[in-house]
Structure formats: structure tokens, C-alpha cells
Amino acid sequence: MATDDKTQEILEKKGAHVQNMFDRIAGWYDFLNHFLSLGIDRRWRKKLIRAAGLKDGDHVLDVATGTGDLALSVLKACDCRVTGMDVSEKMMEAGRKKMRKKGREGSVRFIAGRAEEIPFEDNTFDAVTVAFGVRNYTDLEQGLKEMLRVLRPGGITAILEFSKPARQPLKALYSFYLFHLLPWAGKLFSGDKYAYTYLPASIKKFPQREDFLEILERCGFSGCRYETYTGGIVAAYFGEKKN
Numbered sequence: 001m002a003t004d005d006k007t008q009e010i011l012e013k014k015g016a017h018v019q020n021m022f023d024r025i026a027g028w029y030d031f032l033n034h035f036l037s038l039g040i041d042r043r044w045r046k047k048l049i050r051a052a053g054l055k056d057g058d059h060v061l062d063v064a065t066g067t068g069d070l071a072l073s074v075l076k077a078c079d080c081r082v083t084g085m086d087v088s089e090k091m092m093e094a095g096r097k098k099m100r101k102k103g104r105e106g107s108v109r110f111i112a113g114r115a116e117e118i119p120f121e122d123n124t125f126d127a128v129t130v131a132f133g134v135r136n137y138t139d140l141e142q143g144l145k146e147m148l149r150v151l152r153p154g155g156i157t158a159i160l161e162f163s164k165p166a167r168q169p170l171k172a173l174y175s176f177y178l179f180h181l182l183p184w185a186g187k188l189f190s191g192d193k194y195a196y197t198y199l200p201a202s203i204k205k206f207p208q209r210e211d212f213l214e215i216l217e218r219c220g221f222s223g224c225r226y227e228t229y230t231g232g233i234v235a236a237y238f239g240e241k242k243n
């Protein structure tokens with residue numbers, strides 16, 4: 001599928017383009033996420049957090065928290081303190097509203113911030129998490145280095161990101177879904193012409209599996225590993241900060 005000029009511009013420049021895009025779709029984000037993934041996205045987040053081995057009392061930073069779904073998975077898994085950070089105020093506003101509805105008002109501290117310039121001191125957090133966020137960073141390596149900087153020695157980062165299934169027939173089915181069905185359904189519901197063409201284009205462009213592990217290692221993480229879920233539709237990456 002050829003990428004239109006506007007999608008290409010968002011893909012190349014990211015930054016304010018990505019922020020505006022998420023601001024525009026914030027009201028639809030949760031519904032579309034669960035609808036378009038048939039609800040499996042909740043299971044992916046739960047598996048990521050379980051595999052990260054968080055402990056009660058941990059202070060967790062959830063980068064690119066959006067409406068706070070991964071932050072919620074953390075809260076369900078342990079008695080942790082969670083800070084959620086994002087560039088989109090509208091996404092976080094939808095997140096605050098959702099927390100209120102769920103009777104969890106104030107349980108996540110939402111703060112505005114960019115992954116490339118995290119507004120916290122070195123060694124602040126026991127864990128740093130990101131779900132479906134790193135693909136959107138303007139500067140991937142700078143964002144990962146910042147995550148390492150705010151992590152305490154011995155702490156872990158857990159990253160969930162879309163991947164590409166390696167085996168047929170899932171590979172062909174998923175590709176059809178991603179490049180044809182999803183942009184159509186996304187546009188129909190959210191009314192946004194580009195968000196759901198940006199999504200498959202950004203997945204296609206993003207480094208996969210071993211390539212992403214190499215980047216994590218280059219940024220200074222140790223003990224890097226990954227696992228895939230649902231036939232490789234998503235990958236969970238883990239890396240630690242040396243003691």
C-alpha cells in the first residue's frame with residue numbers, strides 16, 4: 001500500500017504531528033483499541049507486567065501512558081506507585097476520566113512530558129514501562145537513554161510494541177487487516193483520516209525483535225530479551241540497568 005503524503009510527513013517528523021494526532025483521537029482511543037484488537041490488547045499488557053516481575057512498593061514510570069491502560073495493568077498486578085507521562089494532554093484527560101469512573105481517581109499521577117526529555121532525576125524509578133509508545137518517539141535512542149537514566153540500578157524496563165508475525169497464514173491475514181481493514185474502520189469511527197494509516201506505516205518501519213534488542217543494548221540496557229505474543233503480532237522487550 002502506498003503511503004499518502006500526510007501520513008509520510010507524520011511518520012518522518014513525528015513530534016507535534018503525533019501529539020496532535022493523539023489529541024484528535026483521544027475520545028475514541030480506548031474504544032477503538034479494544035474493538036480493533038478484539039480485546040486482546042488487555043491480555044498483552046497484563047502479560048508484559050507479569051513478566052516484568054514488579055513488586056509491591058515499586059515506583060513505576062509509564063512513558064507514553066496515553067489514557068493509562070498500562071498504568072492500570074500495573075495497579076492491578078501490584079501495590080505500586082504509578083506515574084504516567086505523555087505528550088498528549090487530551091489522552092491523559094481521557095485517562096483521568098476513566099480512572100474516576102473506575103473508582104481509582106488519583107491512583108495514577110499523570111504528568112506532561114516527552115520521552116526524549118523525561119522531567120525526573122536520575123535513578124528515580126524501580127521500573128519504566130511503555131506500551132505502543134516507543135514507535136512514536138521522535139528520537140528513539142534518546143528516549144530509550146532517558147528511560148535508562150531515570151531507572152534505578154537493578155531496575156527493569158518493559159516495552160510492548162507491535163511486531164510482524166513471521167509465519168503464514170497469520171502473516172498474510174494480519175497484513176490484510178493492518179493495511180486494509182484497520183485504516184477503514186479507524187477512519188470510520190474516529191473520523192481521523194491519518195491516525196489509522198499512520199499506525200500500519202509506523203509498524204512496518206519500526207525495528208523488529210533482534211534489531212530492537214540491539215538498539216536497547218546500544219542505549220546501555222543489559223540482560224536484554226524479548227518474547228512474542230499472539231503469533232508475533234506484538235513483542236515484549238525487557239532490559240535492565242546494571243547495578
Ligand SMILES: C[S@@+](CC[C@H](N)C(=O)[O-])C[C@H]1O[C@@H](n2cnc3c(N)ncnc32)[C@H](O)[C@@H]1O
Binds near residue numbers: 068087113116130136
Ligand atoms: C498508541 S498510544 C499508547 C497509549 C498507552 N500506552 C496504551 O497502552 O494504550 C501512544 C501514546 O504515546 C504518546 N507519545 C507519542 N510520542 C511520545 C513521546 N515522544 N513522549 C511521550 N509520549 C509520546 C502519544 O501521545 C500517545 O498517547
